[in-house]
Amino acid sequence: MSNFLGSALDSALGRFRRGAIDAARRALPQRCELCAGTSGSELLCPGCARALPRLGPACPTCALPIPDGAVCGRCLAQPPPFDATIAAFAYAFPVDRLMYAFKYHGRVALAEWGAQAILTARAGARPDRLVALPLSRERQRERGYNQAYEIARILARELRIPLVRGGVHRDRAAPPQAALPWTERAKNVRGAFACELDLKGLSVAVVDDVMTTGASLAEFARTLKRAGATRVENWVVARTLPPRSD
Ligand SMILES: [Zn+2]
Ligand SMILES: [Zn+2]
Numbered sequence: 001m002s003n004f005l006g007s008a009l010d011s012a013l014g015r016f017r018r019g020a021i022d023a024a025r026r027a028l029p030q031r032c033e034l035c036a037g038t039s040g041s042e043l044l045c046p047g048c049a050r051a052l053p054r055l056g057p058a059c060p061t062c063a064l065p066i067p068d069g070a071v072c073g074r075c076l077a078q079p080p081p082f083d084a085t086i087a088a089f090a091y092a093f094p095v096d097r098l099m100y101a102f103k104y105h106g107r108v109a110l111a112e113w114g115a116q117a118i119l120t121a122r123a124g125a126r127p128d129r130l131v132a133l134p135l136s137r138e139r140q141r142e143r144g145y146n147q148a149y150e151i152a153r154i155l156a157r158e159l160r161i162p163l164v165r166g167g168v169h170r171d172r173a174a175p176p177q178a179a180l181p182w183t184e185r186a187k188n189v190r191g192a193f194a195c196e197l198d199l200k201g202l203s204v205a206v207v208d209d210v211m212t213t214g215a216s217l218a219e220f221a222r223t224l225k226r227a228g229a230t231r232v233e234n235w236v237v238a239r240t241l242p243p244r245s246d
Contacts, residue, residue, distance in 0.1 A: 044113070052094070082232045112154060118237060128162075130156050131224075136171070
């Protein structure tokens with residue numbers, strides 16, 4: 001079988017399997033993803049859900065913690081190309097474990113959990129369009145799905161906001177950001193995205209699973225604004241806190 005046919009078949013099977021898993025999950029009592037206790041129809045039991053590391057007061061632009069919840073010094077000094085960031089959790093134990101299972105072990109049922117967390121954190125924000133941060137074609141083929149897209153399509157369904165399904169690309173298969181030191185990441189993503197859509201006058205929320213330095217999201221926001229978007233927000237499940245300097 002050709003590679004193309006093989007991957008088309010894989011993705012059709014994947015969609016079928018995911019639909020079946022989603023349906024089974026709703027029908028059966030669940031085991032908590034973290035402690036294996038009973039969790040009803042939810043992925044996590046109430047105890048584990050309550051203990052997740054939530055973000056306290058944070059900069060509305062970049063979502064990094066700041067005691068008074070005002071725009072942080074870094075965003076004031078050098079405003080990023082995006083206008084706001086909504087993050088449900090800090091990227092710390094056990095959120096990191098859940099995200100890892102989602103990203104690398106195909107636990108796509110976790111997309112529902114991530115989307116619900118964003119819905120709770122969003123506080124009424126209502127953009128004109130949703131778009132998932134694109135993966136490069138190579139990365140998407142390796143993984144079989146784009147974890148950001150899996151979250152975004154649930155958000156689009158719940159909020160009835162149109163989801164951008166094509167016309168945005170990640171062009172270069174640059175080295176994965178995770179392999180690079182923080183200072184190298186902005187350079188690595190420069191010019192990485194393309195947008196063929198006319199977004200004139202539209203506000204857009206970009207959905208991703210984890211915001212680390214924000215370099216990819218910043219570059220993508222720049223690309224969307226060049227295509228006419230008037231406002232770009234990041235909607236992420238978890239925000240990595242910067243390494244401590246001491
Ligand atoms: Zn639990
Ligand atoms: Zn900030």
